[in-house]
Amino acid sequence: MGKKKQGTLIIIGGAEKKDPERKILKEVARQANGGKLVVATVATEEPEEVWKEYRKIFQEIGVTKIDHLDVRIREEATSEDRVKILKGAKVVFFTGGDQLKITSQLGDSAVYQTVEKIFQEGGTVAGTSAGASVMSETMLVTGDAEQSHQIGKMLAMAPGLGFIQDVVVDQHFAERGRLSRLLGAIAQNPRYMGMGIDENTAVVVRGDSLEVLGSGAVYVLDGSGSTYSNLAEKDEDLDKTMAVFDVKLHVLSEGNRFNLVERRPELPPKPEEVAASRGAKTT
Amino acid sequence: MGKKKQGTLIIIGGAEKKDPERKILKEVARQANGGKLVVATVATEEPEEVWKEYRKIFQEIGVTKIDHLDVRIREEATSEDRVKILKGAKVVFFTGGDQLKITSQLGDSAVYQTVEKIFQEGGTVAGTSAGASVMSETMLVTGDAEQSHQIGKMLAMAPGLGFIQDVVVDQHFAERGRLSRLLGAIAQNPRYMGMGIDENTAVVVRGDSLEVLGSGAVYVLDGSGSTYSNLAEKDEDLDKTMAVFDVKLHVLSEGNRFNLVERRPELPPKPEEVAASRGAKTT
Numbered sequence: 001m002g003k004k005k006q007g008t009l010i011i012i013g014g015a016e017k018k019d020p021e022r023k024i025l026k027e028v029a030r031q032a033n034g035g036k037l038v039v040a041t042v043a044t045e046e047p048e049e050v051w052k053e054y055r056k057i058f059q060e061i062g063v064t065k066i067d068h069l070d071v072r073i074r075e076e077a078t079s080e081d082r083v084k085i086l087k088g089a090k091v092v093f094f095t096g097g098d099q100l101k102i103t104s105q106l107g108d109s110a111v112y113q114t115v116e117k118i119f120q121e122g123g124t125v126a127g128t129s130a131g132a133s134v135m136s137e138t139m140l141v142t143g144d145a146e147q148s149h150q151i152g153k154m155l156a157m158a159p160g161l162g163f164i165q166d167v168v169v170d171q172h173f174a175e176r177g178r179l180s181r182l183l184g185a186i187a188q189n190p191r192y193m194g195m196g197i198d199e200n201t202a203v204v205v206r207g208d209s210l211e212v213l214g215s216g217a218v219y220v221l222d223g224s225g226s227t228y229s230n231l232a233e234k235d236e237d238l239d240k241t242m243a244v245f246d247v248k249l250h251v252l253s254e255g256n257r258f259n260l261v262e263r264r265p266e267l268p269p270k271p272e273e274v275a276a277s278r279g280a281k282t283t
Numbered sequence: 284m285g286k287k288k289q290g291t292l293i294i295i296g297g298a299e300k301k302d303p304e305r306k307i308l309k310e311v312a313r314q315a316n317g318g319k320l321v322v323a324t325v326a327t328e329e330p331e332e333v334w335k336e337y338r339k340i341f342q343e344i345g346v347t348k349i350d351h352l353d354v355r356i357r358e359e360a361t362s363e364d365r366v367k368i369l370k371g372a373k374v375v376f377f378t379g380g381d382q383l384k385i386t387s388q389l390g391d392s393a394v395y396q397t398v399e400k401i402f403q404e405g406g407t408v409a410g411t412s413a414g415a416s417v418m419s420e421t422m423l424v425t426g427d428a429e430q431s432h433q434i435g436k437m438l439a440m441a442p443g444l445g446f447i448q449d450v451v452v453d454q455h456f457a458e459r460g461r462l463s464r465l466l467g468a469i470a471q472n473p474r475y476m477g478m479g480i481d482e483n484t485a486v487v488v489r490g491d492s493l494e495v496l497g498s499g500a501v502y503v504l505d506g507s508g509s510t511y512s513n514l515a516e517k518d519e520d521l522d523k524t525m526a527v528f529d530v531k532l533h534v535l536s537e538g539n540r541f542n543l544v545e546r547r548p549e550l551p552p553k554p555e556e557v558a559a560s561r562g563a564k565t566t
Contacts, residue, residue, distance in 0.1 A: 174460070
């Protein structure tokens with residue numbers, strides 16, 4: 001009963017607007033392809049500032065049709081004028097802030113249904129930082145990243161917007177050292193793959209496959225083959241540190257592709273092949 | 284031509300002296316078993332303070348024979364009076380600081396040879412933080428932990444004391460988010476396993492096998508089965524982010540054992556078995 005995956009997702013690990021080359025935001029703009037791009041500032045406490053900042057950037061890189069969607073109280077998420085903003089949009093871009101703001105304000109509302117429809121009809125849903133976390137069916141909200149995951153300590157997780165299945169996304173990954181909390185999330189149910197995305201780095205998801213874009217890395221944690229975890233051992237050792245054996249880790253960088261259903265990275269072409277396809281001289 | 288591994292290693296991820304229970308330092312003391320324990324403060328800039336601190340702790344937990352080894356200039360590492368301090372020691376404990384201080388001052392000196400002899404004759408070599416890093420044949424000295432590993436950026440590595448083979452140790456692991464630099468180290472040559480040790484956590488190594496002790500986790504990164512790495516691709520993309528596929532990750536916590544030769548964790552006994560062996564009532 002999975003949702004139809006017909007559009008494109010651009011899931012960004014945060015801080016992409018600091019990149020002077022605007023590599024990732026140019027890809028977001030490219031998806032609009034002359035059509036309307038809507039910047040959704042639902043997650044932030046400073047919607048006007050964030051909107052002005054992104055509007056400036058997107059206009060500088062050639063986006064002409066751009067609009068602002070904000071929702072402060074849930075009632076607005078059902079209002080006709082908010083839905084109207086989304087009409088005809090090719091891209092909806094969720095900025096950073098607090099992921100629970102996005103899901104609690106928009107979840108199952110008319111605005112959400114319109115975003116979903118845009119996606120199902122081939123449009124693009126993009127999001128950075130908190131806007132990246134909400135993409136999955138179940139999202140990470142908070143969790144300690146300063147120490148290894150403790151069995152007795154619950155991670156805060158919540159239902160996300162559900163544009164991507166069987167994946168938990170974490171952002172600012174290497175920058176904030178979030179391995180332990182993402183491992184905690186996937187150990188709860190290895191049906192979920194963990195996807196830790198660095199700053200100024202994105203995955204562009206189409207159908208079952210994704211490609212990495214940007215300067216950092218994407219860490220895929222696959223616990224499906226794991227042979228042991230002590231996560232459910234509630235003995236006297238309630239705050240014992242989590243153990244989990246045989247997790248597979250893939251580190252992907254720009255240009256790498258990954259198949260989400262097969263849970264396999266695609267082997268990149270060999271350097272000789274790349275050189276040949278560029279018409280480089282042989283040495 | 285590997286060195287004989289006859290003694291015990293206690294490799295500690297740092298900050299163990301802040302533990303009010305002194306769990307790890309009690310294990311170090313237990314290894315002394317009434318014999319002499321030598322605290323080597325070679326790595327630190329404040330040898331007297333560090334010595335006094337550890338002396339106090341070790342005396343509180345019942346160590347009676349304790350002595351202080353310090354080396355400020357390399358000449359001292361060959362002197363008879365320094366070697367004499369080590370004579371008859373059951374345990375040599377290296378404190379934290381700068382790992383290069385330990386190796387550059389002690390490497391191949393009379394003091395080093397005496398420590399090695401203690402180990403080969405069944406004694407214990409313990410070390411925390413920098414004192415943990417020096418245990419391996421090749422050690423990590425520094426490396427950026429704030430971003431994913433870049434191909435063009437060299438990690439600082441140097442020859443260590445060589446008490447454990449085919450392993451690179453990193454410490455303060457979850458606390459300082461050091462996944463990316465340890466991955467960078469093992470991708471250079473997957474013959475080396477990465478071992479990231481949290482604070483107040485230790486691995487006790489005897490022969491080919493280790494056991495985890497303390498409150499945090501130990502992360503074992505095994506790249507031997509990896510199918511792709513772009514580490515040696517020196518194209519125009521010199522500062523490209525590293526990619527590596529199919530790394531195996533094991534997260535171990537207290538009581539878990541790992542075989543260093545087979546590169547496999549031991550499956551812990553099932554909870555029922557533990558309960559039975561404790562004579563617990565069935566519920």
